[in-house]
Amino acid sequence: MSDSITISVDAMGGDNGPKIVVEGAALALIERPNAKYIFHGREDELKPLLAQHEKLQAVSEIRHCDNVISMDDKPSQALRKGRGDSSMWNALQSVKDGEAQAAISGGNTGALMAMATFCLRPMDGISRPALAALWPTLRSESVVLDVGATVGADEEQLIDFSILGAAMARALFDVDLPTIGLLNVGVEEVKGLEAVKDASKQLHAHSGQGFKYHGFVEGDDLGKGTVDVVVTEGFTGNIALKTAEGTARQVATYLRTALSQSWLSKLGALLAMGAMRTLRSKMDPRTANGAVFLGVNGIVIKSHGGTDEIGFKSALGLTYEMAHNQLINKISEGLREYAAHDEANKDKNNNEVGSA
Amino acid sequence: MSDSITISVDAMGGDNGPKIVVEGAALALIERPNAKYIFHGREDELKPLLAQHEKLQAVSEIRHCDNVISMDDKPSQALRKGRGDSSMWNALQSVKDGEAQAAISGGNTGALMAMATFCLRPMDGISRPALAALWPTLRSESVVLDVGATVGADEEQLIDFSILGAAMARALFDVDLPTIGLLNVGVEEVKGLEAVKDASKQLHAHSGQGFKYHGFVEGDDLGKGTVDVVVTEGFTGNIALKTAEGTARQVATYLRTALSQSWLSKLGALLAMGAMRTLRSKMDPRTANGAVFLGVNGIVIKSHGGTDEIGFKSALGLTYEMAHNQLINKISEGLREYAAHDEANKDKNNNEVGSA
Incomplete structure (x- = not known):
């Protein structure tokens, strides 16, 4: 076979x-x-x-x-x-x-x-590998990286993560140009770290080459599924992932406690058992198990x-x-598409110099 | 009055x-x-x-x-x-x-x-103010800071945040020595940023002076309420806060959708109405509204x-x-207690020099 x-x-x-x-x-x-x-x-x-x-x-x-x-x-x-x-x-x-x-x-x-x-x-053209998680969202699922391979990331590494994440999204979801968001605090251009701002400019310029750049996203966009791929450095990504897991467990505990507070609520829970089962499977951390080491x-x-x-x-x-x-082929494609843009610009600049 | x-x-x-x-x-x-x-x-x-x-x-x-x-x-x-x-x-x-x-x-x-x-x-002795949130936990509530005043923090600023957060916890909770945790990826000493590691050493050395230092905590400790005060820089803190809010909304949406999937589950939800009300008030973001600008x-x-x-x-x-x-008095007390340790060390060193 x-x-x-x-x-x-x-x-x-x-x-x-x-x-x-x-x-x-x-x-x-x-x-x-x-x-x-x-x-x-x-x-x-x-x-x-x-x-x-x-x-x-x-x-x-x-x-x-x-x-x-x-x-x-x-x-x-x-x-x-x-x-x-x-x-x-x-x-x-x-x-x-x-x-x-x-x-x-x-x-x-x-x-x-x-x-x-x-x-x-590491693959040629990738300066730093990353760990990517599949994040369950209200829309379906998103790829989130880096969730803990390395602490900190400069502009180039954030761009590597974007190319890697987009390739993983193309391999998993039925989408040609996955949308990419950079995790930041506030959506205004003025806020955030230099590396994040610089990467944002680069991604804007390359939008269409293997991905569609959405712009900045915030913490609450993760659960909404605003974009297919959320890019951030490993410290923040790991803390966001564990915070979300912890919050989901916290809410589940609240629900369990509330439902066992009276015989009426217990009866209600019994009747709604099918619904509770749906909810439990939605929130089962085991279904989203498995992070991908990309790069x-x-x-x-x-x-x-x-x-x-x-x-x-x-x-x-x-x-x-x-x-x-064929994740690895998809990453290679992504790297080529991203580089093609720079090549095209270089050629254009050279021609301009030549014709001057 | x-x-x-x-x-x-x-x-x-x-x-x-x-x-x-x-x-x-x-x-x-x-x-x-x-x-x-x-x-x-x-x-x-x-x-x-x-x-x-x-x-x-x-x-x-x-x-x-x-x-x-x-x-x-x-x-x-x-x-x-x-x-x-x-x-x-x-x-x-x-x-x-x-x-x-x-x-x-x-x-x-x-x-x-x-x-x-x-x-x-800014208060004397505080190099950088911070925005502190009250975070609902399974235990009760915790103080989390910085949730977005400034991006990044060095060792000294993380220590300022610890003193400020401990004072806020003393003003709000019935506790003499609030426990403090530094947000990090993994609990091993080897991981994380230099500033976080250095701040951890300082906090260990000063544990008992206005707070009890617990050590590193991870994202899922926020919802558990492992410590009274969680300290981190503003970028990560803001993203953790918004990720938790987003996840809580996501789970609430799952629950609503699941409960409306059949007439049986709707009936169940009706019987468990009291429980659902308890849950809703627990998860109501309005009850935790209000962040404190400390420092x-x-x-x-x-x-x-x-x-x-x-x-x-x-x-x-x-x-x-x-x-x-009297939050401001409690912060002043906290600053004095923290400094007292250094003074005592200095005196000790001076005496040693003197007796040498």
Whole structure:
């Protein structure tokens, strides 16, 4: 099958061990039967788990590896300890070697980003990779980046993030020119940081080359889904993401408490059970599990470390889509389209100089 | 009555004009009958509004002023246009002159901050004022600052924010040593910005002097209410605040849509009406209306420009409490306590030098 996608899995990453990884893969296979898997990790643990899922076992391969990066290793420690041979590194190496179209790990974020950068190398033309999240919105979903790869970003890095985010949006959503917004405080041109203002000017000038630039957006535009891609540096992006998760949990707690306050409200909740179930699935953080590490030569997905098999299944779905829709090609296209504008300007300037 | 508090009101600030200001004050007076008001603004508009509220009229004074700062004046324009005579400036001047214990405006935030800094001057020992919000949490409420006074903050400014926030928490909550957390990405010491890391060391060293330092907190700690005071610079703080507001609205929309999906869920919602009302009041952004501009020589409250009379009443309640609980004295105490530690260290060092 030319359509089959092979996913390389760090089976040992995450707080909940290989069990949820294998069970998540079994569930994911039901939705996307074209997938194949390479599981990197301890064979004695993985073999009996896979044996419980016949169909999955048939499309899977185990690559034994004893060395596991722990959740609290610092990135530099992880590199020293796991470079060249660890379940995380080997998962990435399979992508580098062309055996797999994408890698996924629920392991420690800092370690995964360091290893992915080291193993797969940044793409030509990208000065800094970024971690992108899928943000559920009232309209549908948006891509938000950087949500925590690096603290701070200059003008050029914000533009890289825009090109990367637009490519991811093109790979996921049915849209040719994704809209891009730069996260800022207030929509007036006067406010905000220099890097954000300068990037805004550049994006205005390049609007139409692979994306449509909307302008500045504010924190409350995230939930509204005002744009397809929200761009910001990693500190603010990470805090916005966790603030939104925390607020959603807070409101859910208010709702639960309110509904259990009297027998009448309990009865009401019972009758509205279908509605409550819809709400719960809308707000289930597991459905939005999986962040994409953009800007290296290969597809790398970070699953939440604390997730269960349902969450891991969602992250595998995202992994599959990124590979199936050729994320890396879309990024290359985006980089070319963005550069084309500068080339055209350069030619124009040269001609003008020539004719002067 | 020694207990009476006079509040100076920019009656022309906000999107909805003086009507909601006067009606909000009438409502606030029911809850806090000790208040008196000075309304700054156009007498021909204010007089008939006040005439409708006999009790309020009896404790109020109108100070006529024609000049009104508009919602889209830039801070510099506002200063040029309104310095010395505008409803906003005059509201602040009443505090400076000692006629009122606090000022409130629903006008343009940038203009109010510029004017407050210019008219009331920053407090001795404070390098930068900040805008503090009251954040509803699962525990109760927290003080979060800076939510948008200035973009960026160095180590010293973050420490100023901590002292200011702790004083506000002491004035509002029944707590001697408010807990302080610094907003960061990840709780490990290794991550984050230099300014945040350096401020963290200083706060550790001064823990016990007017506050208890908790350490780093993340975005999801805001809604949990992990600490009494969350400190961050204005860019991140503003985006976190608006992201939380947006997420709360998003979840409310999901809930409304889900509950109207069938007649059964509609019936359920009807039976659970009491619970829904509790939830709505918990999530009503109007109850948390009012941000405090901390660090100038006087109490200045910013009400949301788009709020109604209920929201303005809440902001007036906050204004009253800040004055009643002597916010400015509490800040001075906080500054002294923080400095005492340094003095003690200096003395100790001097003595050591002396005895050497």
